[in-house]
Amino acid sequence: MEYVPVKILTRVPTVSIYSKRFSIEKQYVDTIIEKYSAKVEALDFDQAKKTAEIIDEFVRETTEGKIKNFIKEDTVSGAISLIVNAIYFKAKWEHEFSKEKITNSTFYRAANKEKEMEFLNEDNTLRNYTEDKDMEVLSLPYKDTSYAFNIFLPKRRSALDILRRKLTGATIQNLLSNLQPTLLTTSFPKMKIETDFELKEALIAMGVTEMFSDSANLTGIAKYPPLTVSDAAHKAIIEVGLILFHFH
Numbered sequence: 001m002e003y004v005p006v007k008i009l010t011r012v013p014t015v016s017i018y019s020k021r022f023s024i025e026k027q028y029v030d031t032i033i034e035k036y037s038a039k040v041e042a043l044d045f046d047q048a049k050k051t052a053e054i055i056d057e058f059v060r061e062t063t064e065g066k067i068k069n070f071i072k073e074d075t076v077s078g079a080i081s082l083i084v085n086a087i088y089f090k091a092k093w094e095h096e097f098s099k100e101k102i103t104n105s106t107f108y109r110a111a112n113k114e115k116e117m118e119f120l121n122e123d124n125t126l127r128n129y130t131e132d133k134d135m136e137v138l139s140l141p142y143k144d145t146s147y148a149f150n151i152f153l154p155k156r157r158s159a160l161d162i163l164r165r166k167l168t169g170a171t172i173q174n175l176l177s178n179l180q181p182t183l184l185t186t187s188f189p190k191m192k193i194e195t196d197f198e199l200k201e202a203l204i205a206m207g208v209t210e211m212f213s214d215s216a217n218l219t220g221i222a223k224y225p226p227l228t229v230s231d232a233a234h235k236a237i238i239e240v241g242l243i244l245f246h247f248h
Helices: 028-034 048-062 157-166 171-176 200-205
Strands: 009-011 014-019 038-045 081-085 088-092 104-109 115-132 135-141 148-154 180-189 191-198 233-242 243-247
Touching: 014 028, 014 048, 048 081, 104 180, 104 243, 135 171, 135 180, 148 157, 148 171, 191 200
Parallel strands: 014 038
Antiparallel strands: 009 088, 014 081, 088 243, 104 115, 115 135, 115 180, 135 148, 191 233, 233 243
């Protein structure tokens, strides 16, 4: 990744799009504009392909072209309303890594898989760090923000699945509250992670069920027809290098 000077850039726009064949409650429109600075737009959902292209262009522009073809024609077909949220985050590390110290090394993935990658390296630097019997935790803050990139590293290469099961919200909160400035030699890989998945099953497993059922009460959005949530989707791209990019 090329090193260039960069300012902090964060975008979190939301757009609520509904079929122009239906009437959306004014109070709902006023609320999402006031509380979420959202854009509200009526489109012709009968022209599913064109509408999908308009929505996808919104996502593409927000993420500076990083996320494309997210909304498909069949996502729009038969729908009454869509709420689309995109995030673009770009920032420098508070303590920058030197491009002169980038080296090639082996990254050990799950199931004993290995991959040669470029690594960012720093020697004898104060970093926020803690550990327990199973893992090490490193928190790398971004410059001029309240955000940080938190890394949870199992102490044994074969223990990634154990770490995943252990990382509950309470465990994460406890570990992060125990971070202390520690003199460290740091080495971690430059990476690009891209993932997309359906959120519906995950939300149902968490107990969010009613909005997906016929018993959903979404009359605050529209009185007619009776609304339910048909699906929820998520796509994220994270690039970690001399500069941190996060899109989703």
